[in-house]
Amino acid sequence: MIFGSDWWEVGVGPVLPENERTRHRRLRAQGSRERSDLDAILAAGFVCHVGVVVDGTPLVVPTVYGCDGETLYFHGSVASRSLVAGGQDEVCVTVTHVDGLVLARSLFEHGVNYRSAMIFGVPRPVTEPEEKLEGLRVLSEHSVPGQWDYARLPNKKELAATALLALSLEEASVKIRVGPPDDGDGPDAALGLWAGVLPLRTTWGELEPDPVLPEDVEAPDHLARRQNTPL
Template identity: 65%
Template sequence: MTYTDDHRTTHRHLRQHPRADLEAILDAGFVCHLGVMVDGAPVVVPTVYGRDERRLYVHGSVASRSLAADPNAAVCVTVTHVDGLVLARSVFEHGVNYRSAMVHGVPRMITDEAEKLEGLRRLTEHATPGQWTYARQPNRKELAATTLLSLSLEEASVKIRSGAPDDGASADAELGLWAGTLPLNARWGAPTADPLLPTGITAPAHVVARAGTRQG
C-alpha cells in the first residue's frame, strides 16, 4: 500500500504511515468526497462509505454515468477530519491540525444482489452500528435503484498534521503574541424523534448509546 506524508510536526520530514493510520482515519468518519469525471468535467460530491479489510464501499450514483461511458475511469475518494486551528504568531505560519486519507483507483460497480447487500450492510453499520438489523433492509426494487461502488484500498495516501505552531523558536517569538491551538471536537447529541412517531416508541439502545460520544 502506498502512502505519502508532509507531517509538519516532524520538521516536515516525509515518512511512511502504517496501514493502521489509514484504517483509523476511515473508521473515524462516515462521509467522504468522491471525485470523478462526469461528461468530461470533474465533479466532487459528498457521499457515505463503509469498508472491509480490502475494499471501500461508496454510495456513488453520480459516478454511474461516467463509469458507463468509461469502465476504466479512475476516481479519488477523500476523508478529512479537522482537529483544530493552529494559531501562530505570524499569519504565514497559521494552519490546521487534521487527519486525511485519499484512496485512488478504478472502482467497480456492484451488480450482484448479495454483494450489494453486504456492501450496504457495511456502509450502514459503519455510520450507526446496530442499525442494519434494527431497520427494514432493502428490497429488490430498492437495491436496483441504488448505485454502490467497490474501490480497492491498495493505493492510498495519508496526511496528518498535529501539534503546536512552528514559529516558537523563530524571530516572531519575540513579538509577545499569544500562539497555540484551538481544538475542535464534534460529539453526537441526544436522539430527536420523528414528529410523526407514535407515542411509546423509544430510540433503540444502539442509537441512545451514541449520545455524547465523539465523532471523528
C-alpha cells in the same frame, strides 16, 4: 499479497505502497505510509468526497462510505453515472478530519491539525445481489452500528435502484498534522503574542424523534447510547 512487495517493513508493520500518485512531495513530514493510520482515518468518519471527471467536467461529490478493511464501498450518484455504467473511470476518494486550528504568532505560520487520506483507483460497480447486500451492510454499520439489524432491510426493487461502488484500498496516500505552531523557537516568539491550538471536537447530540412518531416508540439502545458521545 494485495499490497505488493513493499506491503511490510521490518519494525514498522504494514505500510502503503508508494508510487507517483501516492508519494508525498509537499510537507513530507506530515506524510504517513502506515496502513494503521489509513485504517484509523477511515474508521473515524463516514462521509467521503469522490473526485471524478464526467463528460469532461471535474466533479467532487460528497457521499457516505463504509470500509471492511480491504475495500471501500460508497454510494453511486448523478456525478458517478459514468462509473456505474462502465466502471472504467479513475477516481480519487478523499476523507478528511479537522482536529483544530493552529494559531501561530504570524499569519504565515497558521495552519490546521488534520488527518486526511486519498484513495486512488477504478471503482467497481457492485451488481451481484449478495455482494451488494453485504456492501450496503458494511456501509450502514460503518456509520450507524446496530442499525442494519434494527431497520427493515432493502427489498429487491430498492436494491436494483441503488448504485454501489467498491474501491480497493491498495493505492492510498495519508497525511496527518498534529501539535502546536512551528514558530515557537523563531524570531516571532519575542512578539509576546498568544499562540497555540484551538481544538475542534465533534459530538453526537440528543436524538430528535420524527414528529409523527408515536410517543410509545422508544429509540433503540444502539442509538440512545450514541447521544452526547464523541464522533
